Amino acid sequence: MQKLFIFLTLIAIVSCKRDNGLSDAYGNFEAVTVSVSSETSGRLLHLNIEEGQEINAGQIVGMVDSTDQQLKLLQLLAQKKAVATRLSGVQGQIDVQQQQKANLLVEKERLTRLLADKAATPKQLDDINGAIELVERQMSSIKTQNQGIAEEQVVIDRQVDQIKEAIRKCSIRNPLKGTVLVKYAESGELTAPSKILYKIADLRQMDLKVYVSGDQLSKVKIGQKVEVLIDEGKDAMKKMEGTVSWISQKAEFTPKIIQTKEERVDLVYAVKVRVQNDGSLKIAMPGEVNFK
Numbered sequence: 001m002q003k004l005f006i007f008l009t010l011i012a013i014v015s016c017k018r019d020n021g022l023s024d025a026y027g028n029f030e031a032v033t034v035s036v037s038s039e040t041s042g043r044l045l046h047l048n049i050e051e052g053q054e055i056n057a058g059q060i061v062g063m064v065d066s067t068d069q070q071l072k073l074l075q076l077l078a079q080k081k082a083v084a085t086r087l088s089g090v091q092g093q094i095d096v097q098q099q100q101k102a103n104l105l106v107e108k109e110r111l112t113r114l115l116a117d118k119a120a121t122p123k124q125l126d127d128i129n130g131a132i133e134l135v136e137r138q139m140s141s142i143k144t145q146n147q148g149i150a151e152e153q154v155v156i157d158r159q160v161d162q163i164k165e166a167i168r169k170c171s172i173r174n175p176l177k178g179t180v181l182v183k184y185a186e187s188g189e190l191t192a193p194s195k196i197l198y199k200i201a202d203l204r205q206m207d208l209k210v211y212v213s214g215d216q217l218s219k220v221k222i223g224q225k226v227e228v229l230i231d232e233g234k235d236a237m238k239k240m241e242g243t244v245s246w247i248s249q250k251a252e253f254t255p256k257i258i259q260t261k262e263e264r265v266d267l268v269y270a271v272k273v274r275v276q277n278d279g280s281l282k283i284a285m286p287g288e289v290n291f292k
Helices: 002-019 067-116 122-169
Strands: 024-029 034-036 042-047 060-064 172-173 178-183 196-203 204-212 226-231 237-247 268-277 286-290
Touching: 024 196, 042 286, 060 178, 178 204, 226 268, 268 286
Parallel strands: none
Antiparallel strands: 024 204, 024 286, 034 196, 042 060, 060 172, 178 196, 204 268, 226 237, 226 286, 237 268
16 A cells, blocks of 8 residues: 555656646747848839748749830840841852852863863963952851851840840749748839848748757657647647757757756757647747657
């Protein structure tokens, strides 16, 4: 009977300690937040997001005025068309010269035969050779012009690519799937790459960052399944499962806002516990961890 009494007393003491909140570690939930800005400067035509809204990665959520870029693109496309016309004209001149050279070569072959039969003079053959050389020089000059126009066309193509990229940057694309935490801008405002439009975070998984003493550190391992407790009502605690995802390699002084199992420890190690969020977890919400 005495042994049973002692056993029940021990159980009561353990239960009392747990009820008194003596978990192994304490901390707050956090999530990686991303600050989203425009990639270009201009007037914000629209920003179709609201705080608390879930949006997908790659989704276009806003637009910066791209009128100037669109007009520049039209100008460059007109220049490109004009250059293509010039290029076509130069190619036509080259074709004419090539045909003229072909005709002269036929005439040269005929005179060569006549000269062999002494029916033509050497001067006639020299004149034909001179005409062929002149045509070749003219063709070389025209081809030089053709190369310059072709290079001009390449330059315009690169400028077109730059303007198209500038127009693409006028679309505000959401970088990751998550929940909008804060919205800083509204339609009609001027924006710039340095101006934050909104903050977003993926809240499907959250990290409970806690601090443990050196004595506790040996009990904690990456990948370890642990018990996570959060407040549920006035006197109740909700239990969740978590996984140790990160352990600091360096000790630090105990943060003032953190309680540990040994409250007056000078140096502690930060530990992150990854928890699947069922919708009840919020950023900065306090939580507790039991490693056993």
